[in-house]
Amino acid sequence: MTHRASTVLVAWVILIGALGAFAPAVFTSLAGAGWQANDSQSVQARELANEHFGGNSASALQVVINAPGKDIADEDVQAVITEVTNTLAGDERFAEIIPPQPGMTISPDGSTGILIAGANASTDDMVKAVDDRLDELAALSGNGIEIYPTGSSALWSDFNHANHDAMIKAEMISWPVTLTIMIIAFGSVVAAGLPLLLTLAGLVASAGALVLLNMATPISVWAMNFAMMFALALGIDYALFIVARFRDALTRTADARVAVAETMDTAGKAVLLSGITVLISLSAVLLVEAPAVRTMAVGIMLAVSFVLLATLTLLPAVMGKLGNRVNALALPHARKQEHRSPLFARWGEILNKHPWPFAAGAVALLVALAIPVFSLKVAMPSIDVVDEASPVREGYNVVQEQFGEGAPGMLQIVVPEADAAATIAATESTDGIAMVTPAMPATDGSGYAMIQAMPSVDPSDEQLGTILADLRAAIPADAVVGGAAIENLDLQQALNDAFPLIVTIILILGFLLLLVALRAPLIAFIGTAVSLLSTAAAFGVAKLIFQDGVGASLLGFEPQGFLNGWGPVFFFAMIFAIAMDYTVFLLASAKEHYERTGSAVQAKVEGLAHSGRVIMAAAAVMVAVFFTFALAEPLPPKEMGIILGLAVLLDAVMIRLILLPVVLRLSGHAAWYCPRWLAKVLPEVSFAHG
Structure with missing residues (x-):
């Protein structure tokens, strides 16, 4: 890649320029609805209502006219109803306009009526129609008459805007926090800035690609919301691993091209494997027959694909151009910093001497945290996720x-x-x-x-x-x-039905990928299985926080009494992908040293010594990124940030830096053993360079 660095850089400039032109429209052009189970009875009922009943369906706009102390029949109230009708009648996305009807949509005391503006467009276009008319409708309130747009389309309009604002605020906080952590981890401003620039390039490209894809098929605006957070954390993860290995290679050669080649032959393979694992985990979510859920998965996969592509092409080209200048603007403490961490080497020796107490402690803690998951309840978001002051x-x-x-x-x-x-x-x-x-x-x-x-x-x-x-x-x-x-309810049932199959597919494919990469069935199985512990523990804590309300006042929210329904499907896929990310980093490093030395003990110690600092730095970045979303006002991003942040923290510390190294210590050579018949079937993959 380095001998064609200029070509790669030019190609990326063109790609980012072309897709970046569309990127600014990502939040205004993407779809705002799609939360439905496609083949469900409720969707069938909505389609029949749209076709045969003037659009009086679940996606119709309901306008509440509330006139305390007055009657809907009063002249001034009727005048406002006429204005509401005229405001909506000029928009072809609304079908039949039905004024408040006695005995149906007029309250018993006569002071409140509901005007129905039928749906004459898709659910996504109905959300946009509400977006376009909110200000006009709000302006009609006054003189003791209150106008409140409500109903499903209005709810998603309001919620999408609130969620978008929360995500932007969280991103504004997470970027400087992330840069600070990266500078501390790398000890060099230039080296720390590379992952952020790389991730930014991937996000800009994916945002533009989503806008283009939306022209062919509706893509949920939530796709970009999730993609921004997940790709930022994962992209920095990948780049951190690559850049750290490149800086280590530069200590052995003055030739930047040779250093890049060594880096990509070792760490590059691990990143590619990790990226494939992430994409496979997220692809399992496509089994859910719901447009919003599917396109959220597509959005994250697209962002991860661009970040992965940038990691494997753009980053090596930039490193080749920089060479030793990657260490420019180094902090004083980092001038003698080595890739091999003596601290994590000593930690590996401690685990060698005392494996059982550490293993028992880690397992006991994770199991204790996981127990509440058995009483976890899930449901689609209630009205409580919308701000109390919203119309x-x-x-x-x-x-x-x-x-x-x-x-x-x-x-x-x-x-x-x-x-x-x-x-x-x-x-x-x-x-x-x-x-x-x-x-x-x-x-x-x-x-x-x-x-x-x-x-x-x-x-x-x-x-x-x-x-x-x-x-x-x-x-x-x-x-x-x-x-x-x-x-x-029908969407929740579809999510519940798909969840066991999604989990099974993710676990099987995760195991198979580790098996192909490591050519070691025992450690591939254990590496996959222990990921369930941190995932279960994270959901157990989520149950205590979001269902039972433990710490809710401190975090600034009112518990709904359940976890949002799409959480288990998405969070499991995302948590498992991140967990396998760290598994690959640790085991690939250990396998590299095992291939060199043939010593299981040295492989475990050196694997920790060479990957421990990277895993901790990557985890710190991810936790910082995810926990910034805990500051969000809407509940779903808050859930997302806290659950993913806890999962990363538990997985990095309890699993990757304690439990998995202990398993390597206890299993010895058996961890890396591969039966001859299986070795003949599996492709040759080596993480050692040269």
Whole structure:
């Protein structure tokens, strides 16, 4: 790569320039919805409602007109309703505009009404439509009349904006913190700056690529949110490993090209293996039949791919150009810093002498932290994730106060007209249903009817799942039940159903990749299995914090009583990918020394001595990056940051620097043994240079 460094640099400048031109539009052009289980009954109900009932579906905009002390029929209130109608009628993304109806969408005391603006576009476009009209609607409030846009589309509009602002604030904090840690770890401003520049190049390229991909198929805005955080942490991880190894190689040769070749032949292979493991782990998430979930995985994979490509091409080219200048602007304490850490070498010797106490302590701590995971509850986010002062939240509260606890989660039942009477009777007799509307025939004469039912519980109450199951079992087979709250339940079920398969695939493929790389089935199996300990421990702590509320006041949030539903699927894939990242760094280094010396003891000690500092520095960077998201106001980014930060901390310290080295010590040569029949099947992979 170094003999064509100029060509590589020019190619990257062109790539970043071309994709970077699209990057600024990443947060405004990406999709804002997609939180649905594609083949679910609730999505079918929404599609039927959009087609046959003027768009009166789960994605319709609901505008709450609240006039305390007045009546909806009053002239001044009716004038505001007309203004709301005119504001929305000019937008073709809205279908039929239905003013407040007595007995349906006008409160018993007559002071509150709900105007329905039907959906005439995709769920993503409906979120954008709400974005475009929020200011106009807000301007109509006044003279004792309050206007609150609410409903699913308005909620996602509000939540996406809040989440975006939180992510940007967290990134602004994480970059300087990360640079500080990198300078301390490397002892050189130039060496510390390389990983940040590399990661920035990968993020800019991936942002532009996401905008282009969104032109072909809707990509969730959450894809970039996740990608920014994960690719930043992972990109710095990779670059730190490569740059540290390059600086070590420069102590043995004055030729930068030779140093780069040695670096990429050893650390480069480990980074490539780690990157493939990350991509495979995230690809398993694609099994979930939900657009937002799938495109989030695609976004992270795209960002990781660009960061990995930059690590394996751009970084070697820059290092070849810099040579010894990579150590420029070094801090005084770092002038004699060696790649081989005497501190971690001594730590390896301590583990050699006393393996059992350390192993028992690490396992006991991880198991104790993991125990709460068995009572972990998951559900899709409730209204509590939205700021209390937001119009969506205020409108939600007004609807509950005026219409009933379950009013924000109205169920929509679409059924052939012939079965409407039987459906109403079955719905009315279902426990947990507070009110059922008369059947409304389709506006296009298609023969369908819509029945709406109000549950007696809040949409986030776990009892709603039981009510839904009972209702679906009672109504005619041709009837389909939907509504925004039901779409959440169906998505949660899809996530729950996919989770065991995703975990199994990730574990199997992770093991196979380690097996191919290390050609050592025992340590490949153990390296994969112990990753489950840190993952379970992180989820156990998450249960205590986000479900039980331990430390919630300190972290500044109100617990929902459950973990957000997409958490286990995404966090498991991400945590496992990071854990395998450190596993590769440690075991690749140990395997390199085993191949050189044939000594299992020396391989373990030298593996720690050469990778321990890098693992700790990488973990410190990741923890700093992830924990900055704990400062976010919306709950989901806070969950993401705390859970991933805890997982990295537990994995790096308890697993990679204690438990896995102890396993190497106790298993000895058996850790690296490969049966002859298996050796013949596996490809030749060596981490030793030359």
